Amino acid sequence: MKTKSVVVIALVSVLVLVFAISSFLLARGIGQFSKEEKKLDRSVNTLRNYYGRNPFPSSDNVVREEANEKALLGWMANIADALREGQVEPIRKTPVQFRRQFIQARDQLVQVASQNKTLLPEGFAFGFERYSSDGTLPAPLDVPRLVQQLIIADQLCRVIFESGASELLTLRREEFESAGDVRTGAGGTHKRPGRPGRPRRTTAPTSGARTWRVSPNAGVLKSKDLHARLRFGLSFKAREEAVGKIMNALAAHEMFAVVTVLEIKKTEDDVTPPVKAAGGTDDALAGGVTEHLPRTERLMSGAMLEKPMQVTMEIDVYRFADLTSGRGA
Numbered sequence: 001m002k003t004k005s006v007v008v009i010a011l012v013s014v015l016v017l018v019f020a021i022s023s024f025l026l027a028r029g030i031g032q033f034s035k036e037e038k039k040l041d042r043s044v045n046t047l048r049n050y051y052g053r054n055p056f057p058s059s060d061n062v063v064r065e066e067a068n069e070k071a072l073l074g075w076m077a078n079i080a081d082a083l084r085e086g087q088v089e090p091i092r093k094t095p096v097q098f099r100r101q102f103i104q105a106r107d108q109l110v111q112v113a114s115q116n117k118t119l120l121p122e123g124f125a126f127g128f129e130r131y132s133s134d135g136t137l138p139a140p141l142d143v144p145r146l147v148q149q150l151i152i153a154d155q156l157c158r159v160i161f162e163s164g165a166s167e168l169l170t171l172r173r174e175e176f177e178s179a180g181d182v183r184t185g186a187g188g189t190h191k192r193p194g195r196p197g198r199p200r201r202t203t204a205p206t207s208g209a210r211t212w213r214v215s216p217n218a219g220v221l222k223s224k225d226l227h228a229r230l231r232f233g234l235s236f237k238a239r240e241e242a243v244g245k246i247m248n249a250l251a252a253h254e255m256f257a258v259v260t261v262l263e264i265k266k267t268e269d270d271v272t273p274p275v276k277a278a279g280g281t282d283d284a285l286a287g288g289v290t291e292h293l294p295r296t297e298r299l300m301s302g303a304m305l306e307k308p309m310q311v312t313m314e315i316d317v318y319r320f321a322d323l324t325s326g327r328g329a
Helices: 002-052 059-084 095-115 140-162 240-251 282-286
Strands: 167-173 227-238 256-265 309-320
Touching (some): 059 309, 095 140, 140 227, 140 240, 227 240, 240 256, 240 309
Antiparallel strands (some): 167 227, 227 309, 256 309
16 A cells, blocks of 8 residues: 555656646747737737838929929930030941032041141051042941041041141041951952951050950940940151140031040250350360350250150040930930
C-alpha cells in the first residue's frame, strides 16, 4: 500500500506540474495574441485611413499647374527658336547639284582668301577632297548633310579670312560617309561586291584633340533628340589680334558654334636681336650705340615684329530641334 501511495503521489505531482506549465504557456500565448491583435488593428486602421484619403489635387491646384505648364512650354519654345535662328539645315539636292555647288563655293572662298591676303595650300578643297577631282559624286542619301557641311565650312572659312589670318593650313570635317559610299561621275559605284562599306577609323591630327572617326549619325537630328552637332577642325596661322577676332566672331556668329579645342604654338622666337648698322661693330651694338639705326631696325619685339602663331582649333556646330511643332528633324 505504501508503494502505491508513493506512485500515486508522484503521478499527481507530475500532472500538476504539467498543468502548471501548460497554464503558463497558455497565458503567455494569450497575452502575445492580444498584443499582435492590437497591432494588427492599428495597421488595419492606418491602411483604412490611407485608402480613405483623397490623393488628387484640388481643382485650384490643377488650374494653376496647367497654367505653369503652358508657361514652361512657351519658354522652351522661345529658347528653341532663339537657338535655331541662323542654324544651317540639311538641304535636299542631287549629287550633281552638290558637286556644282561645291566647285562654286570653293572658287569663291579662294577669291575671298586672296582678297584678305590669306594663303591657301595649292589645290585646297576645304575638307571635301574626295569630291574635288575625278568626277566623284556622293551617295544621294548623303547629299543633304554634305550641303549642310559645305555651307558651315564656307561660313567658318570666311570668319578665318576676314579676321586677318595669314594662312589656312587645313580644314577637316566630321565624315559620315563610309569608304564605299561614293559614286563616279559615270554613275558607277565603288563597293566591294557582296560586302557593305565599312566605316573608316582615323586618328586625331593634334595631340590634344579628340579622336576623329567616321560617324554615320553625325549631324542626324532624331525625333526625340534636342540637338545634333557636326565637328570641324581648323589649322591656321595668325597673329594674336587675329586670333582674338576669330574667337569673338565665332562667339557672335548666327550659327551656334562652340570651340572645344584650342591649341596655340609659337612659330618663331618672341624677341629678335637688333640689326647691326652698316659699318658698325659688335662692340658698339653691345654698348647700346643704336641711335643712328632706323626705328624698325632698333625694335627687338612688339606688334611690328610679331610673327604669326600656329593655331589648331576644333569647333562643334549645333543644330536644334523645333520644339514649337514637336518635330525633332
